[in-house]
Amino acid sequence: MQAVLSEDQMQFKQVIARFFDTHSTMPAVRRLSETETGFDPVVWSELSETLGLPGTHLPEEYGGHGFGPTELGIILEEMGRTLYCGPFFSSAVMAGYALACFGDEAAKIEKLPQIAAGTTRATLVLDDLNHPSKVGRLIKANQAGVLTGTAPIVLDGGSAQAFLIVAREPAGLGLFELSPTSPGVEITLQESIDMTRKIARLTLQSAPGLRLGSVTEQGLYQFWDLISVALAHEMIGGAARLLNDTVEYTKGRYQFGRPIGSFQALKHRCADLLMSLEFAKAATHHAGFCLAAGEETTIYPSMAKAMAADCFMDMARAAIQLRGGIGFTWEDDTHLWFKRAKCDEVLLGAPYQQRARMMDILQEAQDVA
Incomplete structure (x- = not known):
């Protein structure tokens, strides 16, 4: 297995890059971040109908294109690079993967x-977005599929047309569908430091859900690996953009009659940031190739998420610092990247939680051996 992109994948990446360079400019990001829904329906329709991006990684027999984590990663890196505002991660990635992994045959054919x-x-509703072992503690379902409980954070919860909810049943976990307009559903928009990714609080009070399938413990962990690697791809795309823009800034910012990028201390700092990015990129791409090859329960998805999160945060901090005073201003775009990096750092598990899971996997492997 060769962990490099093929010629077709490179061409695909170029097409995706051109699309988001056109439709996800920084003025557009700022404009959308100030709206309630946080995305442009026209752009969403174009990326769905013209490019078919939401179905890239989903099975062909259910309306997708049948590609894998690698092609999905290409899309997410470009979305991260341009700070795309839209429900792709919540809908296509989280909800799409959840239905593909946990839905029964009839649900997958229909939904x-x-x-x-x-x-x-x-959008996928998980009552805990930090660790799979904690899912199902706050939202319960009785034998009739009636849901009660609270999900404190739901990505794009205010604009979603359908909720896919993982809830605790008497005999385990189940996947349920619920309409935002169903009785017993209360959606409360939440403030987030990341204005580019909208969130909401979902409260269910005896809300009638439609059961779509069962969720096993092992299946939930494998699903978590898929979405963690997907998020890691988005983060390294953002980190790469920050590094590129910061280096360009140091070339054009003059002090003492010369570009500040010519000073050795800044050269070394940028070189260190590049090394951090390349390590995170290698870990993320390797994790994606492992998932594409069908490898299960490895340390690589957690490693990718942890390294990408550390890299993105370090890059955002450095981008602000290397810009000096302008980096702290509202007019400069760097704060938008910093806020996305901070939220992504803890989404699906902070780096220390990812490393703890890596240790658990290694310990289990040692015990078996």
Whole structure:
């Protein structure tokens, strides 16, 4: 298995890059971040209908294109690079993967093509977004599928057209569908430091859900690996953009009659940042290739998420510092990247939680041996 992009994948990456360079400019990001829904429906329709991006990684038999984590990673890196504002991660990635992994055959046949086509913007509701072992503590379902509980953070919860909810049943975990307009559903928009990714609080009070499938413990961990690697791809895309923009800034900012980028201390700092990025990129790409090859329960997804999170945060801090006073201003775009990096750092598990899971996997492997 060769962990490099093929010629077709490189061409695909160029097409995706051109699209987001056109439709996810920084003025557009700022404008959308100040709206309630946080995305442009016209751009969403174009990336869904013209490019077919939401179905890239989903099975062909359910309306997707049948590609894998590598192609999905290409899309997410470009989205991260341009700070794309939209429900792709919540709908296509989290909800799409959840339905593909946990939905029964009838549910996948009926529901998955709509997510793959982008005609239904769904979001996955997990009552804990830090660790799979904690899912199902706050939202319960009785034998009739009636849901009660609270999810403190739901990505794009205010604009979603459907909720896919993982809830605790008497005999385990189940996946349920719920409409935002169903009785017993209360959606409260939440303030987030990351204005580019909208969140909401979901409160359920005897809300009637439609059961779509069962969620096993092992399946939940494997699903967590998929979405963690996807998020890592988005983060390294953002980190790469920050590094590129920061280096360009140091070339054009003059002090003492010369570009500040010519000073040795700044050269070394940028070189260290590049090394951090390359390590995180290698870990993320390797994790994606392992998932594409069908390898299960490895340390690589957690390693990728931890390294990408550390890299993105370090890059955001350095970008502000190397810009000097301008880096702290509202007019400079760097604070938007810093806020995205901070939220992504803890989403799906902070680096220390990812490393703890790596240790658990290694310990289990040692015990078996």
